[in-house]
Amino acid sequence: MLIELKDIIxxxxxxxxxxxxxxxxxxxxxxxxxxxxxGPSGSGKSTLMHTIGFLxxxxxxxxxxxxxxxxxxxxxxxxxxxxxxxGFVFQSFNLLPRTSxxxxxxxxxxxxxxKANQESRAKLALESxxxxxxxxxxxxxxxxxxxxxxxxxxxxxxxxxVIFADEPTGNLDSKSGATVMNILERLNKxxxxxxxxxxxxxxxxxxxxxxxxxxxxxxxxxxVPESERIHSKExxxxx
Amino acid sequence: xxxIYFKQAxxxxxxxxxxxxxxxxxIMIGIGTVILVLSAGEGFKSYxxxxxxxxxxxxxxxxxxxxxxxxxxxxxxSESGNVxxxxxxxxxxxxxxxxxxxxxxxxxxxxxxxxxxxxxQIVTYSGISKTALIFGSSAARFDIDKGxxxxxxxxxxxxxxxxxxxxxxxxxxxxxxxxxxxxxxKLIRLGNYxxxxxxxxxxxxxxxxxxxxxQIFIPVSTLQKKIQGIDYLFYAVVELRDKSKADATKLDxxxxxxxxxxxxxxxxxxxxxxxQEESLSVFNTILKAITFLLIAIASISLMVGGVGxxxxxxxxxxxxxxxxxxxxxxxxxxxxxxxxxxIEAVLLTIIGGVIGIIxxxxxxxxxxxxxxxxGLAWKFIVPIWGVVIxxxxxxxxxxxxxxxxxxxAARLDPIVALNKE
Numbered sequence: 001m002l003i004e005l006k007d008i009i010x011x012x013x014x015x016x017x018x019x020x021x022x023x024x025x026x027x028x029x030x031x032x033x034x035x036x037x038x039g040p041s042g043s044g045k046s047t048l049m050h051t052i053g054f055l056x057x058x059x060x061x062x063x064x065x066x067x068x069x070x071x072x073x074x075x076x077x078x079x080x081x082x083x084x085x086x087g088f089v090f091q092s093f094n095l096l097p098r099t100s101x102x103x104x105x106x107x108x109x110x111x112x113x114x115k116a117n118q119e120s121r122a123k124l125a126l127e128s129x130x131x132x133x134x135x136x137x138x139x140x141x142x143x144x145x146x147x148x149x150x151x152x153x154x155x156x157x158x159x160x161x162v163i164f165a166d167e168p169t170g171n172l173d174s175k176s177g178a179t180v181m182n183i184l185e186r187l188n189k190x191x192x193x194x195x196x197x198x199x200x201x202x203x204x205x206x207x208x209x210x211x212x213x214x215x216x217x218x219x220x221x222x223x224v225p226e227s228e229r230i231h232s233k234e235x236x237x238x239x
Numbered sequence: 240x241x242x243i244y245f246k247q248a249x250x251x252x253x254x255x256x257x258x259x260x261x262x263x264x265x266i267m268i269g270i271g272t273v274i275l276v277l278s279a280g281e282g283f284k285s286y287x288x289x290x291x292x293x294x295x296x297x298x299x300x301x302x303x304x305x306x307x308x309x310x311x312x313x314x315x316x317s318e319s320g321n322v323x324x325x326x327x328x329x330x331x332x333x334x335x336x337x338x339x340x341x342x343x344x345x346x347x348x349x350x351x352x353x354x355x356x357x358x359x360q361i362v363t364y365s366g367i368s369k370t371a372l373i374f375g376s377s378a379a380r381f382d383i384d385k386g387x388x389x390x391x392x393x394x395x396x397x398x399x400x401x402x403x404x405x406x407x408x409x410x411x412x413x414x415x416x417x418x419x420x421x422x423x424x425k426l427i428r429l430g431n432y433x434x435x436x437x438x439x440x441x442x443x444x445x446x447x448x449x450x451x452x453x454q455i456f457i458p459v460s461t462l463q464k465k466i467q468g469i470d471y472l473f474y475a476v477v478e479l480r481d482k483s484k485a486d487a488t489k490l491d492x493x494x495x496x497x498x499x500x501x502x503x504x505x506x507x508x509x510x511x512x513x514x515q516e517e518s519l520s521v522f523n524t525i526l527k528a529i530t531f532l533l534i535a536i537a538s539i540s541l542m543v544g545g546v547g548x549x550x551x552x553x554x555x556x557x558x559x560x561x562x563x564x565x566x567x568x569x570x571x572x573x574x575x576x577x578x579x580x581x582i583e584a585v586l587l588t589i590i591g592g593v594i595g596i597i598x599x600x601x602x603x604x605x606x607x608x609x610x611x612x613x614g615l616a617w618k619f620i621v622p623i624w625g626v627v628i629x630x631x632x633x634x635x636x637x638x639x640x641x642x643x644x645x646x647x648a649a650r651l652d653p654i655v656a657l658n659k660e
Contacts, residue, residue, distance in 0.1 A: 080570065082570045083569065083570020088569070094657075
């Protein structure tokens with residue numbers, strides 16, 4: 001089991017007012033799965049993803065990642081897990097401004113323990129998302145779809161086990177969105193675990209399993225029959 | 240490894256160049272002032288050294304001095320009824336004679352010496368009158384003194400012995416009296432006597448009431464016997480063979496003077512012997528005090544500049560909060576973020592420091608050029624150690640004032656930072 005959550009509770013304390021965001025979530029994800037986490041806004045799906053992605057610490061509960069109990073990990077150890085084993089893709093891309101596409105993809109490698117061949121590793125990641133030709137563009141000179149593909153390349157460059165994608169198509173038109181989903185599917189086919197947060201059923205159906213969360217609790221956890229799964233077609237380099 | 244931090248820090252600085260310049264203004268002014276003060280101090284020192292060099296670098300001064308014991312007695316009020324308290328400083332000490340100089344020549348390390356008597360006279364040439372300091376000095380002056388006679392010549396021992404009425408003029412007084420006329424061979428009037436101008440000094444680049452460019456030099460015997468009616472000297476300059484033995488020679492000179500002046504108690508010494516180091520050390524002490532004072536004032540500007548940098552770093556941390564969150568999400572540790580911001584703060588202060596060094600040096604250069612244009616022997620010097628100190632101080636300020644904002648950035652919770660975007 002790659003990810004094992006047991007009774008995860010997350011409370012936010014806003015000046016004495018305690019908001020219960022996650023109320024005892026237990027979830028297991030195996031290596032190679034493509035899981036979509038669905039739910040209305042405020043349901044706690046983003047908090048769940050942040051907790052699984054080590055961006056946020058649970059108030060209580062145990063989290064085993066790749067068999068290791070992570071509750072005792074310090075900040076540096078968590079940073080290392082985020083760097084080496086997890087890749088993030090955000091809704092708003094979060095590329096560094098005034099920085100080339102290549103340097104954006106190199107960024108996680110700067111914090112990686114292995115500093116060798118940064119440029120060639122970044123180029124390889126960019127080629128795998130079809131952006132091998134645009135490495136010297138500035139991050140503000142490319143389209144939204146291309147930005148998200150740069151973000152995926154950045155998530156891939158340290159060769160992580162899991163990729164977390166938080167509404168990856170939320171800011172994209174349908175064509176660019178399809179390209180991004182196609183890339184995620186391909187990555188999953190190559191054996192990478194994908195955890196996708198979305199409120200869009202059409203996006204969620206790319207996954208092989210849909211976990212629905214409401215009011216901080218998992219209300220359903222179903223496998224998607226192959227017949228219902230949506231597969232985006234590969235779209236060639238959009239000019 | 241550290242070039243990552245530099246890359247990120249430089250990217251941050253480049254993102255707002257005009258703000259960078261404004262931020263570092265305080266540092267620029269502070270460092271600029273430090274460099275200006277240090278450089279002007281060195282320039283002034285070079286000027287003073289040049290003035291001392293005029294006397295020759297391996298010389299020693301013998302001055303008359305009111306004995307300490309006499310002073311003590313006068314300060315002690317009416318111990319002795321006939322002591323006129325005001326007289327101690329007003330009445331010159333009359334014991335330094337040409338005979339003492341003759342005896343100095345028996346000291347092995349003494350190469351040469353000359354005695355000086357000083358008087359003030361009205362000097363007249365074809366209707367132009369000026370009050371000038373008249374320096375009567377032995378002919379040996381022209382061998383020891385490093386001043387260059389531009390026109391004509393100095394006087395010789397024979398002219399000194401025969402009480403010749405010959406004069407060598409400082410460059411400025413020569414111009415004042417003669418204008419474009421050639422002064423050599425002309426007669427000037429000093430008191431009741433006519434003197435033939437036989438030489439004119441090149442400008443020595445000094446200023447003030449004691450400027451040698453304003454003085455007239457005549458044989459000491461002529462001044463003493465024909466004008467002043469005295470037989471004592473005001474001071475003497477002794478030239479040494481070996482500068483390194485100055486301290487031992489000083490003791491020899493003191494011995495000769497005590498013997499000649501019948502002094503057994505050092506408290507009754509009626510003279511002072513100063514090596515060049517000693518004459519300069521007083522000046523250097525004063526210069527150091529002034530320099531420290533000015534640098535203390537400049538460091539206030541550095542403090543203000545440091546606070547300015549701290550202020551802007553807090554702003555920068557807030558501005559880039561989303562970026563910090565992203566970097567943390569991508570695996571940056573606390574110390575990565577800390578170093579990035581700390582290096583950015585240090586780069587800011589170093590940029591300010593470097594601009595300050597350039598600006599301060601430029602101002603110091605202007606000061607030096609101005610001083611040189613008024614005829615002073617003032618050198619433009621930017622001391623390397625001053626530059627090293629300035630750069631180190633800027634770095635330290637960057638670290639001291641950058642560490643708090645950088646720590647704030649490093650401690651940000653990644654998810655809090657990401658959500659701010």
